[in-house]
Amino acid sequence: MSIYALRVDIAKEVYNSLKDEGVARFTWSYSKEGNLKEIESKIKKFGWENLTEIEKDCWKANFMLSIKEKDYIVYINVPEYGECTVAKVTGEYFWNWEKYKSDGSHCLLIDKESIRTFNRNDKNIPSDLTRRFGLQGKYWRIYLEDKFYNLLQDIDDKKITGELASSESRLFNCINEKINPYLESICEELQHYHVGKYLEELIVKVLGEIPEIKNISRKSGISDKGGDILFDYENTDVFGNYSQKKCAIQVKSYEGIINYDQAIKDMKNIFEYDDSLDLGIIMTTATSIGEEFNEKLEELNKELLEKKKEKSVTILYGKDFARWVLKYGEKFFNR
Known part of the structure; x- marks a missing residue:
């Protein structure tokens, strides 16, 4: 199966x-x-x-x-x-x-x-x-x-209740259908105004608005170790047990479809370099993902799982990247 x-x-x-x-x-x-x-x-x-x-x-x-x-x-x-x-x-x-x-x-x-x-x-x-x-x-x-x-x-057994739903999330879902058609264009504009290091700066600013995220650091220079951005995030399980997790972000300023798998190679190097990491995120302004890229990402997650590590790598791109910026970067739009 x-x-x-x-x-x-x-x-x-x-x-x-x-x-x-x-x-x-x-x-x-x-x-x-x-x-x-x-x-x-x-x-x-x-x-x-x-x-x-x-x-x-x-x-x-x-x-x-x-x-x-x-x-x-x-x-x-x-x-x-x-x-x-x-x-x-x-x-x-x-x-x-x-x-x-x-x-x-x-x-x-x-x-x-x-x-x-x-x-x-x-x-x-x-x-x-x-x-x-x-x-x-x-x-x-x-x-x-x-x-x-x-x-x-x-x-x-009705143990999955959707209890996390709130007035905020219901409002988000209500307006999401109206916003969705514009999200890809917003992502393209983000790429236009935030090339290279400027995209990293934007992501750091937005991360700083998320209360659960702590100790944000941005690497300077070119390196395949440690990621472009590092941060800790607070995690509480269903029993109320608190823990602090560590995440690395690899930033890729990109137009159109991304099929070049350097970001995945970088992520693999990052996890090999820093075993304390729990999560890797590839953040990119690409509006779509190519088949080869998708396969390489799946291979990396399978490799991490086979090593019996509770670690994974995900990607935030296109419409979902634009949605993330809009959701957490709201204060910057009111200046």
Whole structure:
């Protein structure tokens, strides 16, 4: 059994297809040329170089061909921001452009009875599992199978209550749909005005507005050890036990799609250099992530898990980076 986390931009449509049709959908499928099985056959017969540019782009979703019956998929921020929807797969990949004629035509059959929706920030979800429900690209694997199964049981036992919900978070969700269409443009403007070291300076300023974050330090010069920004953050578990965690941020000022994996190599070096780190974050103004980058990030997290370390690396980019700046940097907009 494998668990796949998916990020889609058509949350409502995907959620309706799950609930009403028993069909899980994924994007990178904006053209009728996007049938992964046909593209796979064409590659085997004629080679990669004979694909059209559209076919090459749609092939980024080829991981869908690896998803099998009894695997699980988890949609991040579906149906609403901060929520996750999980479903069990009952049938292998199929192409359904004829029905949808739009992005979201990569499909899998799922068991409608298996659908569960929960708040990823619920206080009763283990923090390492919550972290894996944070955005890390367009798709990634979740390897904490035992904790995932326990989560499904806890949902059925009504132990996952969404208790962290507040008037602030409900307001955020209320206006999120109106703000979302502008977030990518905001990220592009952040890139325009904050190239290189200026992006690091902005992130440090915003981090300073988050009460739980302490001891922020920014490295100067070029180094592959220690990260661009270091800080400690306070953590309290469900039993009220307090601890202080350490995080490293690698900053990448970038335009468009990021497929260059130097940030991941840097993160690997950072964890090897400083074993006291608990979390790594790649923060970038890139508006999308390439397939190769996504695979390298997944490999790094799997490697950290195999070393039995409660450590992980996540990425904040595009719309979610802009949302983060807007949320915590609000005081700077009122000057």
